[in-house]
Amino acid sequence: MITRLLQIAATTLWLLVALSYQTTIAAPANASTSELRQHINALATGKIKDKPRRIEALAQLGSNKAIAALNALIEGRLYSDKASTQVFMKHGDHFVDPLSLTAVNTTSKLKKVKANNKVRRIARAAIARLTLKSPNSEQRLQAVEVMFKAADHKLLPLIDEALEFEKEQEVKQKLLEIRAAITLQNKHASKEAQLEAIGQLRQMGSQQALGKLQAFINNSGASAAALKAADLAIKAIEKSQAIWGVFQNIWYGLSLGSVLLLAAIGLAITFGVMGIINMAHGEMVMLGAYTTFVVQEVIRTSFPGLFEYSLLIALPLAFLVAGAVGFAMERSIIRFLYGRPLETLLATWGVSLVLQQAIRSIFGPTNKEVGNPEWMSGAFELGGLMLTYNRLWILAFSLIVFAGILLVLNRSHFGLQMRAVTQNRRMAASMGIKTPWVDAFTFALGSGIAGIAGVALSQIANVSPNLGQSYIIDSFMVVVFGGVGNLWGTLVGAMSLGVANKFLEPYAGAVLAKILTLVVIILFIQKKPRGLFAQKGRAVEA
Amino acid sequence: MISQALFTRFSLGARVLIISLCVVAILVPAANLLLPPEHFAHVPSHLLPLWGKYLCYAMLALALDLVWGYCGILSLGHGAFFALGGYACGMYLMRQIGPRGVYADPVLPDFMVFLNWQELPWFWQGFDQFWFAMLMVVAVPGLLAFVFGWFAFRSRVTGVYLSIITQALTYALLLAFFRNDMGFGGNNGLTDFKDILGFSLQADTTRASLFAASALLLALVFVVCQFIVSSKLGKLMQAVNHAESRVRFTGYRVEHIKLFAFVVSAMIAGIAGALYVPQVGIINPGEFAPANSIEVVIWTAVGGRGTLLGPIIGALLVNGGKSYFTAAFPEVWLFALGALFVAVTLFLPHGLMGLFKQICTRFNKRSATAAKVTPLMKPEAAE
Amino acid sequence: MSRFSKIISATAFAALISSSMLAGSAIASDTIKVGVLHSLSGTMAISETTLKDAMLMLIEEQNKKGGVLGKQLEPVVVDPASDWPLFAEKAKELLAVHKVSAVFGNWTSVSRKSVLPVFEELNGILFYPVQYEGEESQRNVFYTGAAPNQQAIPAVDYLLENEEVERWVLAGTDYVYPRTTNKILAAYLKAKGVSEEDIMINYTPFGHSDWQTIVSDIKAFGSAGKKTAVVSTINGDANVPFYKELGNQGISAEDIPVVAFSVGEEELAGLDTEPLVGHLAAWNYFQSVDTPANAQFIKTWRGFVKDEGRVTNDPMEAHYIGFNMWVKAVEKAGTTDQDAVIDALIGVSVPNLSGGYSTMMPNHHITKPVLIGEIQADGQFEIVDETDGLVAGDAWSDFLPDSAQLISDWRKPLSCGNFNVSSKTCGGTEGK
Structure with missing residues (x-):
């Protein structure tokens, strides 16, 4: 299922980018093409350990033109030319430029850009952030799925922004859940906010929610009332899961x-x-x-x-x-x-x-x-x-x-x-x-x-x-x-x-x-x- | 008197077997120990355990024949009794290692030290005594056969059903012994034995003695089986084989007769297993594999079931062939083995013994008109 | 039975016994014989047949180079048929009848345990090419596969550092290799501050095929809010259904990576690896290693088996190293005499396929690099991490209380496989 979703997502992404949808999505204007290219080329340099940083830097530019390159990185289709430090994407049996997506004829020997699980995970999170406001609801849904796993307080402004725009009920629900998960990670959140977040996750009732709640209890520092509510929520979820x-x-x-x-x-x-x-x-x-x-x-x-x-x-x-x-x-x-x-x-x-x-x-x-x-x-x-x-x-x-x-x-x-x-x-x-x-x-x-x-x-x-x-x-x-x-x-x-x-x-x-x-x-x-x-x-x- | 009994009860073939086993038990070790290596009749040391192994297999086949050939119970789980006997002997040999294991623990075998067992589990107690271990060699398989048989025969599980649940039995034991938590060494089983009764297992003299013991015990078991099958009980066993219901209606307790045969057979299998382990140097759950038990059935069928000589010949022949083929034609030996099974069942329903008989009848047609030859056995177990 | 038939059967029987006992006799010749003891039928044929072919190729290549000591090598192949006692019988046959100079063989631990006494008694040389549980060092055996510290511990280190894993599932087949590896890993992880409840240990039988429950347990264990990884010591046949179930239940390597110690190129050849991309394996060699020596090896191998799609794997490299070490040691000793070769082997250094040199250590284990690879969609591994230097195989693990005090050194004067440093005695098997 996931692989199929990925494939659907990948192809739709291709279409999206190829049709130059980017004008409709609010992309920060300050990301120039040369800057993008420079950051994309940087993905091929350095050791695997440096790559997360480079992906973050690329994502920081906020341009969804980077999505194609990131997807190619995840799928192992990103190749670099050692001599010119240029990066190309493999598409079918030919190579294309990662930004213009036009076919390029390259004679030099190309080397695959390495990625490991962590790199892929981070690239996926970066894509999620970039596609959160995509006009395609399926894409948004996928973005929020990924985001839930990597919920982090830095995402909060982005989530809040998306919540305002979002019309699709399913995506909205998921956004609220991410928000709840982030709230629980924040030790300084108010008791009310925590209780509300716990309620949200309890409603969600999945194994993932259970994980977030358990992490909340483990991190402690919260008020007794919140802990008790979390404990009750865990019990409730576990009970329903036992029946299932x-x-x-x-x-x-x-x-x-x-x-x-x-x-x-x-x-x-x-x-x-x-x-x-x-x-x-x-x-x-x-x-x-x-x-x-x-x-x-x-x-x-x-x-x-x-x-x-x-x-x-x-x-x-x-x-x-x-x-x-x-x-x-x-x-x-x-x-x-x-x-x-x-x-x-x-x-x-x-x-x-x-x-x-x-x-x-x-x-x-x-x-x-x-x-x-x-x-x-x-x-x-x-x-x-x-x-x-x-x-x-x-x-x-x-x-x-x-x-x-x-x-x-x-x-x-x-x-x-x-x-x-x-x-x-x-x-x-x-x-x-x-x-x-x-x-x-x-x-x-x-x-x-x-x-x-x-x-x-x-x-x-x-x-x-x-x-x-x-x-x-x-x-x-x-x-x-x-x-x-x-x-x-x-x-x-x-x-x-x-x-x-x-x-x-x-x-x-x-x-x-x-x-x-x-x-x-x-x-x-x-x-x-x-x-x-x-x-x-x-x-x-x- | 006994010698007189030997001559009256036993056929020529049986007498030849007993005598040749006794001769082999003396000559082969002698040829190994006394003759110099250059001598043409010298038996190299590595062959002793190999031939000893064949003799153990022969004993196992004999045990199976007692229930299958004479009583009509096709057990597809005789490997289980063999392996249990082997484990009982293996446990004794493990205890003999003492502090010479790699972790130098005076009591616990290496695999227990390694799995952090603190003390010897109760079922390992007593196995440092040879007599106790030897008692267990027959008692454990016998008891299992008794319990299993008591239930199975009482509820009249017969024929194919019985075969398949005996297979389930050995399969369940296989899985159980694979478990490391069982305390029998898991998949690796018991190995790295040092000595038996104080004699080093690697010494030629010990090997020769084990070989001699195998040959003599096989002869002894053969004699015992011969006494059983020619006794009244033995006749009843064969009657059960031919017409179970009729025996029951005559007033005999069929389940008791079957149970007797099954338990005796399991004990013999246990003895065979116990002799097998010190000679091959390892016992592990692989011996419980259902395929092994099926192979025993095949040895018996090749030699000819329903005769006591047949299974011995079958076991020796098939295993000798296996040793030869796995070395000479490693890629194709399974074809040969498979074809052998098919050919034997198709063309030699009475095995090699049946073939001998046929040939001999043909030769003696003219002279043997008066003596009407009784069939060697009935082809079909009553279902 | 008539008189005549009795005589016929009796003589035939006697003839049978005597003929079956005369089977097998030695033939002397001008070649040096090398034994190959790998199962060609039965359950282990799936893995071991490849190694038999690899040995035949190595011997053929050596003969093209002029053999050893001016003599041609002659392989003696036998089939122990995945039957453990038969391994001992065949080993005896190789050593006593064929008088082979060295044996390359075995895969499973139990088959090795089964032949150990034979090699000890008949003073043979065995090269054992498979990663194993350690806790053994025998004078006649040379372990060219990985010991736990050459595979498991670097793999766990990689996950700790790169994936920041906090929860661990140790899943294995119930036999001695997974048991030992998991024990060592549990001790190691606890030393690293992982708590008891964050380690889940699970054992399954050989050939386990229904993984639904266990995979969903792993999934549940992994969604407790901490990064989770699976360390798999699942053996052979059980891997295919395991990975298929992982893929189907949607466990991706990015969520819960599985690092395996028994899954190589050969095992992946039977799998659709698309859903498995990113799962890991730790070995000392991958086919994707980018060195000229490896390229040459793959080319020769494919030419030898006449199959352009055949893969190479770690145990093959182990045989490559072991065989070359033996050749070098025989040339160094100037004879194939076992005692001389056993002594000469220690310290011998030959190139491995990953661009370095492997050396035979005094404990009869070798030095190797440790590579961590991620499964790719084409069934190959992409190397994502590599130890800085070579790792020497440790016969006795430092993480097990009973073996921590044991060392192995087969050089004189110690000549002992399990020397207890605290009691200063050579326990168990005495050195010769």
Whole structure:
């Protein structure tokens, strides 16, 4: 989200400056172009430690013509010519002058102007000050967001000035909050002002407000009444955050559950429906992830414009690749092992070793980069909840896949045949169903679904030859816990394991939480040996 | 009388195994200690622990076969019992280091000094005594197997479900032992051992003795297993394997039979682990990894389950092959290993022992018409 | 079973035992053998395979220059398969069967601990190229990676000075390296006046993949009105999901910088680094180091692996330094005899890739510069700080009460890896 905002901001800035909006914004007239240029060129000189000072000096000029250069500094697009001490901005594949923004042809070797976090932070604050009165409300909003973090009493006149102009309610609110934060930093502020500021922050109710209030208490020196009010405000905020925390935990649990569901859902078919202990299931997931990688590579080199759709393109391909491997596996190995479920374990384990090593030989042992498309990056806030887009999509995706499988199983002709074969193979065969082909396609379906899961998991996990290994045990746990042969059980199993894990984690730590969930599963199986949703009927004992 | 029992109860293969293990237990150490290094039959010192390790693996495979091959319980968590036995032995070896650790603390092992433990935790007490540690080597895995099995078999968790929860068991233990706060050295485990019963672990004589002990104990365990499987209880175990419900309806307590096999098997695995640790010089949570347990299953399957010779042959062969391939073809050995598993399950459902039998039956077709060959084992565990 | 089949199976079995016991025999030759002990399969292959390739390249380059002592070098590569006891077995094989003159290998601490007794017993030479927790100095091992004082402490100093960090999250994987580093750092920070409640320590299991809770905890911890930084000793595989979660939850380096000790170019190659710009890493080498030696090294490396996109990293430089030190020491000693080379190695000085010289110290650690880099959008690091001079690796940390009195000096007459200066004794492993 932030990166996207930044990008929007950067492009709008570009437009703004290019259209010479500066006439409408009250810029101090005394900043001459040569002075600006001199200060911008100075950004490239000296050590990194000197840069904050230079940025401040440049910002002091108060000219929003400096914004482009500062943005370029933040984004690492500012280059300097050692010989002429001139500074240029990289724009696309050519260089432009930081003030006139006209393209320049430079033949000399240019060196990137270094920046570190502190430099970037200060440059961002400087930009915020320069854009506080920008006509663009989104820009102003961003400026005040930055300013809140760096609230400082020096900003007070600027804030007060902005408050008079500001019409946008959201920005105004934020300005008031900054003002409150500044007031709390000021030890000499009157008690009334402090109390009002505390009230303001209490209303804000965010973690940031909490931070400012805590800093206020830590700095002490304030009157008892103010301290008490701050203390009460902190308690109130913490209380509301604790309530949100429960929801946040449920969300984390559900999103962990959705990962488990995705990893397990293919297995729910191969293991749950067909009774094959498919130890190579994890490798099918891995194949899906590698398919995504290959798709993205091809897109990157040949069709850069399609990157945003790379995952959509990868989905059917991953299904086909993993499905084809699954099909081949069933035809060449597993079909000889029906009725010997424990031996499928050995054979598929062998297959998993071969697949891992094959991937390692082809792609190398190192992690591969699978990029997140824009629509899967970032987060947004919903009340006190912080929801990340990728988790949200994965949750939605896992449910869609789940619903899709249910449909195939219960509503399609193939699903009907599949259920018939599982329930009574010989009867199905005598009704004219080609059971071997149904077996092969069922296994291919389960593997294909695992491949699809790989596309989604490539967004949050390592894409390496070991990818499958890290999910295989969890997947089996989910299927067994939910009840073999029952898709709804897999759904409920995955989600409840996810949520349970996330509620244990804050108390027990990540490791113990995992151990405890495993122990709970072991105990649970003793109580209900056939899982949460046991299949009933005669077929079970067969 | 015992010798008479040996001859009546044991097949030729079994007798050859027992005798060759005893011979190996004497000859190999002798070839290492007595022969000069130039001699063609000299066994280099570095091979002793390696072969000793194979023998420990063979014992582990034997333990698994007792429950899987004879009782139909496919445990995917036998590595856990092996590792627990190993840890019990490792704790004894750690206590033997005494003040020779890097921080020179007389009681606490280095990793505890380093984590600021002030005193020895209660579960480390007593491990300075060899007899106590050896008791724990069998008691701890046995107890775990008892508790786990008691719950699992009583509630009739069978087949695939049992396999998967045994896997969960070893995985949970893996995670637990990884934790530094557990007091077992975390990821690094226990290492840097100095001596056992006062003998330096680096001395050739100690190594030779450990090797001999491994071979003899393997022979002993083999004999014990042979007695078990040929006893009435053993017959019942096999009956459970073939038709569990029928045994139950006949009036036997199936869960007791299974529990017995499971506990004995866990204890044997524990002994194997205890012999393994001083020979490889380290025990760490990696031994709990579910993949290790699956490998044991594969050794057993390669050799042929449901026979006592099979798992031993399988373990020796696969591990020997592994040692060879990881050095000769480091890039492709996983292909070979993977292909082996597939090939064995597809073409040798009864393992190498089954293959031998097949070949022999073919040779003896003419002469063996009268003796109807009973199947070596039943191919399928009742689900 | 028929009589015949019994005999067949019995003889086959006997043959099997005897044949399996004859495996492996030594072959003498005219070359000098160098062992490479890095996992090529299993979980650690991801990191270690690169080092195997780097070693093969270094050996090939040396052979082009005429080898060592007029003999060609012959690499012996084995695969310990990320299996710790197998490391010991393979080390034994390298030393006893192949009679290698030196071994370059290992990555994880546990694998090093596993081979230590083997090298001690068979008197081999091991070069260990990875940054590690210290608290060790063994006669047969040369540590070319960073000790905590060559990585962690300068990184924290940088954050203290440049970012004025007041609150610290020490997040690591639960094993010995993070535990030690965090202990040292906690002691160091307290000495610098940071209070107990401003330090949050968190451990996660290997390969931890669900970071939602922990990242949001870090975020909460970091918004208490004080500048906060995360010191990450998170290992290998767990890093990718960790950084992805950081990026997604919108923690930018400008708010809460993360400084990592186990994340290098190789790890970043599997990541979209756009949202990570500004997060830090401390190493002794970065691919972006601007020296002719480094440019040449990168060129040779890319030519060797035939991949123009391959990156270089710190442990590779450590092998580069270690290998050159060994070559120099062998030439100095005039023999590959282990005892002579071990003695000759101390004091050997070779160029590193960052434009200076690294020297082998008497405690078997080396001197190195410490570089702080910020992650760039292209997956490289921009060096933002560098220690003024070289830092000598300290085997025994001064910030841990039990090891503060220990020193290591393998020169005669002391010849001890853990000499206790207060009791004047060489504790634990005796010097030979």
